[in-house]
Amino acid sequence: MERATRADVARAAGVAPSTVSLVLNGRGRDVKIAPATIERVQQAARTLNYIPNAAARSLRRGKSHLIALLMAELPDDPFVPVVHTVLTTAMIDIQQRGYLLLPLFQSGDGASDAEVIRGVLGDTQLAGIIRETTSAEAFTSRLLANLGIPVVAMSMIEANPTGSESSLIRIDEGAGVQQVLSDCALIDPSTGMGTGRAVFLAGPNTNHARQHPIAHAFGTNFTLYSLPDWEASTAYQASVRLLTEDPSISLIALADDSQAPGVFQAADDLGLSIPADLSILGFGNQDHRNAEAMGLTTVDWPLKEMTEAAVASIINVIEGRSPADNIHPRALTVTEETTPASSQPIPVATIPTHPVWRTSVARRA
Template identity: 65%
Template sequence: MERATRADVARAAGVAPSTVSLVLNGRGPEVKIAPATIQRVQDAARDLNYIPNAAARSLRRGSSRLIALLMAELPDNPFVPVVHTVLTTAMIEIQKRGYLLLPLFQSSNDPSDAQTIRSVLGDTQLAGVIRETTSAESFTSTLLANLGIPIVAMSMINTEDTQGASALVSIDECAGVKEILSEHLNVGKRGHAVFLAGPNTNHSRQLPLEAAFGTGFTLLSLPDWDASSAYQAALRLLSDNPDITLIAVADDSQAPGVFQAATDLDRRVPQDLSILGFGNQEPASSQALGLTTVEWPLREMTQGAVEAMISAIEKPRKAKKAQRLTVPTRAVWRSSVARP
């Protein structure tokens, strides 16, 4: 079946092809086309499954409806649900506003991988780029700046670095942790807190713990995010130091190992040991454990980045300083942290 043309829609609606263009570009009311005629054109286009030529429309408008989401490589675990949340939220929010998403991932450190993406950025007519900056990536700010289109930076962690973007949307990791500590029974009393980090420690979610416990705080970086590694670490730490009253993990995926270590050592949760998570990416698993955790607002962060991007495209403004939006984390109380 041949693709319907603008002329086909015009014949079906009994109007000129120029009228079809005006109506389908949303300019019917502006040029005072009768509502009945607008409806007739829209019905004809729908009946014929007419889809305007995107390339031609972009040339006529002098603009694009395509927004790129540029992400660097993230570890497989526990970041698979993270990538899924960011990607699907960006896709839905961008599409709702009449644009399309072009996801671009740097999947390796191979120079050819980065060069391929550079070629796509250079050869594709884009309306803007949302740049996820949580993990280090090899795309230079100069390259993006030279595209001459809006760039919005988006970070899943605390940061003030805009990476040369016109807007920065980031997450305050500490807010939810502080909220929980403000009600934690053992803060300010005798005790020791341990933070189990993963392979990377570029986050700051441990800082409120360090501030609250002072010299009674220990950070331990583990080689991976597996619950088995957290189990071995927690088992050793709890055996060596009976004063530990709180173990916090950088991600909820590590928490089952800490619970198992507490069980094996007859440490009651939360009476003897509080366990604090971070992420809440798989609420059902955390709920089953009774894990008190911190909600990582990835969806709200992505929505904010899309909003900033659409605003930069449709309402451009000259500003000396980048706009900043910070989305706070929040406490998710269950039963694993002792409260008064």
């Protein structure tokens, strides 16, 4: 079946094609078109299932309502909490504000991947781009700098602006971790130093900063172990080995809550009581049900708030407002930072993390 055209709607309603455009663009009452005529045009459009050509309309108006979300590589399971939270939040928030979302995933610096993204961004009329920079590829920065489109960067970790973005939304990973340590029985309140030894189990990526407060508190008694994946089974094997070799370990902190079941199982198999013998601190709080079942004390990762702030910021830029204008009600700090690439100060909004206390970390009475 051929797609209905504006001329088809005009014939069905008995009006000129220009009248159809005015009515369906919401300007019928402004130009004094009779209510009965407006209703007749709208009914004809519904009957014919007429959908205006978005590209043509954008060209006429000189304005697009399409916002691209450029993220890192899509994992094997696209429903992992991190990806699911960012995608669904962006999709819903952008649509509620009258725009549409175009998700794009960059899988590497390879020529084929670069060409695909370059082709989509170059051939699609976009109003703006939200760029997730946590695992950014170099070619993307060069490409976006040449497009002349507003770009808002958002980082799930602590990051600095590059100079190519209109604003940066970032997360202060260490804030929530520091709050846990401030109330942790393993930390001497008079010196701020930890007792025993602390281990941080990182995943494949070690560009985060959530381990820094722990490293500072435990000093030479802190060790970071980088694991090849985020699997609980891998964390289990590492924990059994580490706890067997060094019984003085008093805290195992995790880069992600997904590792927690393995550490809990390792402690149980070794006959260790949590938190009397071993404290376990997670990070993320994305899977509330499992964390609650384990009693995992963790740090809330405000990915939803980060995404909402990035959506608000890019729409502010598109619509001619300040990038930092009322971008999110949750407590955050907004600063202006300059970079070697830009002498213009860039608004940077920093969203703090917060502790979620359960029972797996020894807490001061």
